[in-house]
Amino acid sequence: MPGMHELSIASAIVDRAKAASEENGGARVTKIGLRIGEISGVEADALTFGIEALSKETPLQGVVLEVEFCKRRQRCTACSAEFAPEGFLAICPTCHGDQSECIAGKELDVMYFELEDAPCA
Amino acid sequence: MRVAVEEKVLSENDKLALGLRERYRKHKVFCVNLISSPGSGKTALLERTLEALPKTAKVALLTGDLQTENDARRLAKAGFPVKQITTGSTCHLDASMIIRALDDWNLDAIDILFVENVGNLVCPTSYDLGEHAKIVVLSVTEGEDKPLKYPAIFAAAELCIINKVDLLPYVPFDLAQAITNVRQVHPGMEVVETSCTKVQGLESWMAWIERRRNQAMEGGAAKGSAV
Numbered sequence: 072m073p074g075m076h077e078l079s080i081a082s083a084i085v086d087r088a089k090a091a092s093e094e095n096g097g098a099r100v101t102k103i104g105l106r107i108g109e110i111s112g113v114e115a116d117a118l119t120f121g122i123e124a125l126s127k128e129t130p131l132q133g134v135v136l137e138v139e140f141c142k143r144r145q146r147c148t149a150c151s152a153e154f155a156p157e158g159f160l161a162i163c164p165t166c167h168g169d170q171s172e173c174i175a176g177k178e179l180d181v182m183y184f185e186l187e188d189a190p191c192a
Numbered sequence: 193m194r195v196a197v198e199e200k201v202l203s204e205n206d207k208l209a210l211g212l213r214e215r216y217r218k219h220k221v222f223c224v225n226l227i228s229s230p231g232s233g234k235t236a237l238l239e240r241t242l243e244a245l246p247k248t249a250k251v252a253l254l255t256g257d258l259q260t261e262n263d264a265r266r267l268a269k270a271g272f273p274v275k276q277i278t279t280g281s282t283c284h285l286d287a288s289m290i291i292r293a294l295d296d297w298n299l300d301a302i303d304i305l306f307v308e309n310v311g312n313l314v315c316p317t318s319y320d321l322g323e324h325a326k327i328v329v330l331s332v333t334e335g336e337d338k339p340l341k342y343p344a345i346f347a348a349a350e351l352c353i354i355n356k357v358d359l360l361p362y363v364p365f366d367l368a369q370a371i372t373n374v375r376q377v378h379p380g381m382e383v384v385e386t387s388c389t390k391v392q393g394l395e396s397w398m399a400w401i402e403r404r405r406n407q408a409m410e411g412g413a414a415k416g417s418a419v
Contacts (some may be wrong), residue, residue: 076318079203092193098193103277105201112318114259159343160376181197 079119080113084181085131092130093183098129100183108178109143143176205230207321208287219299223307225285225321227345228329229338230311233355235263236388237329237397238306242270244394250303254293256285256310262306267416274299284315290319304405313342321364324408325350332356336370343377351382353401358387 088100103122107113115138126132146153147163148170154163161171202210216223226234238253245251252273255263264276275293277285285307307323309316317326328349330338333356339346344351352374360367371383382401387391 076203076205080201083201083203087199087201091197095193095195104197118345154238159347180200181199181201183197184195186193186195 077113077117077122079124080179081118081125082110084118085122085125085129087181088131088134088184089128089129092186095186097130098186098188100134100184100186102135102137103131104139104182104184105126106139106141106178106180106182110129110143110173110177113179115140139182141175141178144174145147145171146169146174205287207323208291212287212290215294215299216305216324218324219302220409221255221299222303222401222408223305223321223323224401224404225307225309225316225323225326226329227309227313227316227326227349228311228331229313230336232311232331232334233388234308234311234329234331237353237355237386238308238392239266239270240388241306242267242272244398244404245270245272247271250301251306252297252302252304253306253308254285254290255308255410256289256362258310262323269375273302274330278309283310283312284319285309285321286319290321304401313338313345315350317345325404327351328355329353330370330374331354332359332365332367332370334365336366336373337369339373339377342363346377346381349378349381350404351384352378353397354383354385356389357385357392358390378379 079161084103088103092098097128107115119136121124122136126134144153144155144157147149147166147168150163150166152163152165153174163171170185228234240405242251253267254275254277255267256257256279257263258279258281259317264274267274273304277289277293279285279289290307307321326343326349330352354367354370374381374383382400384393386397
């Protein structure tokens with residue numbers, strides 16, 4: 072599900088990181104920890120490009136992204152088996168049921184920021 | 193120094209869509225977002241829908257295209273409020289465009305808002321417009337494998353309309369296979385078959401709107417039957 076909205080997502084992350092920098096006396100943000108699900112609709116490459124572009128001449132310039140990818144997992148409605156579907160279709164490998172709910176893979180979370188010690192702290 | 197955050201990231205569009213959803217809830221507006229390839233018949237479907245509605249129905253429409261006011265002109269003939277959104281070069285509608293278009297409309301005077309997206313099966317899927325339901329339109333002059341090629345929209349939509357069924361005798365479209373493909377991507381998905389030139393299948397589509405709207409209005413007092 073490649074989305075074209077990564078710039079808007081990148082902007083939300085950059086704004087949050089800038090706020091964290093301000094709360095810490097304008098400290099440089101060196102690393103952003105993200106969690107991205109397989110079907111979150113976000114392409115990590117496009118997101119990285121967006122964050123790089125938006126962080127120029129800010130306390131985020133040169134920031135490194137550490138991305139934890141989350142595989143999609145479904146739980147079968149009929150037999151409750153949990154499974155990682157192959158491709159887009161989600162057929163339960165245990166009972167071959169075609170009804171299941173997504174229990175992982177939609178994540179799009181900021182986990183942490185790493186900041187340098189504040190210049191004037 | 194590490195600062196723990198552990199927050200969901202909402203894009204700017206998601207925030208605006210949340211705001212729209214809240215406004216629709218407050219003003220009891222039922223909103224659907226129609227998505228298809230260009231030329232599948234979204235505008236024709238809406239024309240027939242408007243003709244079938246009583247003149248007193250509180251219905252309004254937003255229609256998106258890159259250029260021209262053609263669709264708004266077609267839809268305005270039925271006498272309901274219509275606004276064209278021309279996106280310039282953008283391949284989808286986003287929540288900010290909807291907010292701007294609704295700016296001078298009184299939402300209390302609207303029971304059902306039809307949003308006709310830009311003809312595109314890919315990008316509109318990613319942009320939440322705060323709607324209650326996405327509807328995907330597929331026409332029989334396209335390939336029956338479209339749901340397999342563009343699964344995301346068929347998975348996200350609640351209803352699939354297969355349009356132009358009057359042309360089935362003249363095209364190699366395998367209707368049963370198309371429905372199998374739809375349900376392979378979206379198990380149990382509801383499918384309605386329509387023709388907008390022979391006016392066929394409209395009652396199933398209108399019944400779906402009424403049923404889905406009632407469901408959306410549950411929990412809050414609905415403003416009464418709109419269809």
